[in-house]
Amino acid sequence: MDDIDRAILRELQTDGRIAYSDLGPKVGLSASAARQRLQRLLDSKTVQVVGVTDPMAMGGQAMALLGIGVDGDPRSVADTLAERPEVVYSVLTSGGFDLFAEVVAPGPKALLDFVNDVVRPIEGVREIRSFPYFGIHTHRFLWDVG
Secondary structure (H helix, E strand, C coil): CCHHHHHHHHHHHHCCCCCHHHHHHHHCCCHHHHHHHHHHHHHCCCCCCCCCCCCCCCCCCEEEEEEEEECCCHHHHHHHHHCCCCEEEEEECCCCCCEEEEEEECCHHHHHHHHHHHHCCCCCEEEEEEEEEECCCCCCCCCCCC
């Protein structure tokens, strides 16, 4: 991946539906060269183009990142959480928590109920630290591509 590939990715993170006729000049290429570059990245599976929903725009009004400590294998807890529609993602860690889960709920009470009534009773869960963020309407996923 070179600087032009990274520039293409930065533009796509800003506007995933950008036309090649707009993309090319922004990255110093013609439209057809930009299309070929992106196609090469897609074909090599270096890049995937996917739709990402904004949980807040879909009715959620309360979100939180849950840091979860687990006795035993955290993969079973992560698998259980992954089955829940409230869970945006879960990820195993090797830090202070065994896993993190991002959850979305219709409001603060529903978020509290989810933590207490769904997450706490899962076998192996020993600790939950909640990092809530309410009313955030700009949920974007951007990664530094260099």
